[in-house]
Amino acid sequence: MGFYFAQALTGLASASSLFLVAAGLSLIFGVTRVVNFAHGSLYMIGAYVAMDVIGLFGKVPGFWLALPVAALVSAVVGGLIEVTVLRRIYRAPEMFQLVATFAIVLIAQDVAEWIWGVADRFGPRAPGLSGVVTIFGERIPEYDLFLIAMGPITLFLLWLLFARTRFGVLVRAATQDREMAAALGVDQAKLFTAVFCLGAGLAGLGGAMQVPRDAVTLTMDLEIIAEVFVITVVGGMGSIPGAYLAAILISELNAFGILILPEITLIVAFAAMAVVLVIRPYGLLGRPPSAPETPPGPGIGTLRLPAKVWFGLLAVMMILPFFADDFMTVLIIDIMILGMFAMSLQFLMGPGGMVSFGHAAYFGVGAYGAALLVYHLDAGMGWALAVAPVAAAAAALFFGWFCVRLSGVYLAMLTLAAAQIVWAAATQMQGLTGGDDGITGVWPTKLFSDGTAFYYLALSFAVIAVIVLRQATRSPFGRALTAARDAPLRAEALGINVQNQQWMAFTLAGTVAGLAGGLYVFKKGSVFPDVLAIQQSVDALIMVLLGGVDVLAGALIGATTFVVLEDVFNQFEAWRSMLGGVILLIAMLAPGGMAGLGTLIRRRKAA
């Protein structure tokens, strides 16, 4: 009895920090309609700043000074981000906003590493709250009680702010009805900046509050963001009480889930989210968006590369190994594998209109599927390559069923959560997957151990992927999918089962990604959980974005550019920031990607 009570209190204590971060994210989304990926970075900055303040002033008064200072610094950084980047992309499609804020994550990681170094830091206990109290015979840390109180206190203060101040009225007006807010004479630019500062400040405070409980690390930004996405989706985007409810729900499930399924607590959270979303698609306290959601993607029409061009490309690829050296051959194999991965995402995002932030899940399931078969069952390469797409298809069928019930940013966040689950499974199920040590020694059969032979194998797989995806796009299947994207109600009224169409597209995209993943394992000879990480998903998004979301071939252009850029930037210390900078530039200057540039120029001329 006492034990369960203590566990419940631990859950409540964890909920507070999550709530602060989620409330900030939700608030920003409510007003600006931007899902801020960099919110985890602001949380991380808050934690590091808190450590610095404690270091400067000592535990007393340092710790109590750290909380407001961390909130303030994060708020200022948030304001800077809003003014320099987000302000320019409010009208851009959701995908660009998400990718742009992810670019900020990359830059923030480098800056944080440069300022604070790579070593993990451990904060002191909170002064005055370092003891324990005994309740029902269980020892409860005093600091946990402080955290438990902070949740409702923050909720109350936010309520006061929104109910009793002019700023609050304006924020509510902007959240509920943008036109009305404009009619009230709101200075939108200032309001957006202010809201961003407030949301960022909450994230910073959340980070500082975690210092006595958790280590401060350079990976805490992405670790929290997945959980916070789950919480905002469950609570309802834009609803702060919803965020609190969901934070408690998820934290309690984690606290008790760890007793049942100690390896994969995220699965419990995901199951809860799945249940909530099936019953209430917009979250516990969320409301459906008032205006019909605009389909994602720049919508500059679908471009198609004529078959002639594809055949020309194939001819070049066929003879390339005779001219390329080993290094080039390997680089091109990389491009083909990542190109298949990116094309599958393009199919999902272009014709399907579904932005996935977790497409790595299917690449990774394909990779692990192949590797596990070889490692545990001693299967041959042929079997492994056959199982890779099948395993990925199964995973995509499963997660896709939930994802297609949502659209827009909700769908994107759910795909990310799904990928995080698979990632968590891969890291935590040591016996099966080797955990962080991965699976090594997965080499191709003799025939394909030669670089050139493997090149042709990869090429033939890539050709299959192009044929399947191109045909899928042009066929009745792809057209009905595009119809569902362009005008979902019209499509339903014609007899198209929109969700089913999207589900099948999700599965097809997952299958092709899995095929790419299977090849990837044999190319590298090993697989590690990072093939499932957010970074891998975002890499694919970047490739699609680089090349242009409207054309299948864009994904290949994007993959080529990406691999080359990575190869060049890799020589520099700060290559992630450089990549981030390039992404930001593209998101702000050429939202059609490189393949879209042509259309854009043609349009300008026509106009």
Place this chain on the structure above:
Amino acid sequence: MSALLQVEDLAKSFGGVAAVAGVGFHVNAGERLALIGPNGAGKTTCFNLLNGQLRADRGKVVLDGRNITGRKPRQIVRLGIGRTFQIARSFLSMTVAEAVETALDAATRHTLSFRRAPDASVRIGELLEQVGLQEQANRSVTELPYGDVKRLDLAMALSSSPRLLFMDEPTAGMAAADRALLMDQVSRIVERSGLAVLFTEHDMEAVFGHADRVIVMARGQLIAEGTVEEIRRDPEVRRVYLGRTEGAEAHG
């Protein structure tokens, strides 16, 4: 003979607003029934209830003796009811022919196929000809004037060869000459295929020239029903509707 569509006591409220407050009427096979009424009377809501896009608070819809209340739009279209939209939102990334082909694929449950239906182009040609869009077949939907977007919407609705067609303000946003042309096209389709049509319309010329029967709605309720002549003379209808619309028509 019993009616093709029988509607009983259909109702739907949004918050406190009773958009449709207990409506009952019927549509006979092959007839053109006009549903008229001032803006906000509940006509579009009625259509959305009938085609399953909205769920009714109460009431019953029976198609040819079969209760279809509460079915989804895609189920209802398969039972032989097509519809067009007051504000036509079409598939903007397609050409006219592609949009119609997609509608045909949907009607024949071909949407998971990787191959084009073999006889698609013939049917596309027929449908486009019926609405007078054959010249525009290869134009992008984004380039169409609004009147043609509505024609395309009609062609798509016809692709499932419905027995009953709902048209929500088919001529709204068209020039006068174009309106007459479209209504003539619709009449010809009705004559040829024996299709029944339930349509809403603000243009009284279109209503009086092309309806076999008229029902009148105001504030969520039916206030009159009869032939064109009867409705023209009905004092209640004149009071709530006709007098006002003639004024409103002049404004837009």
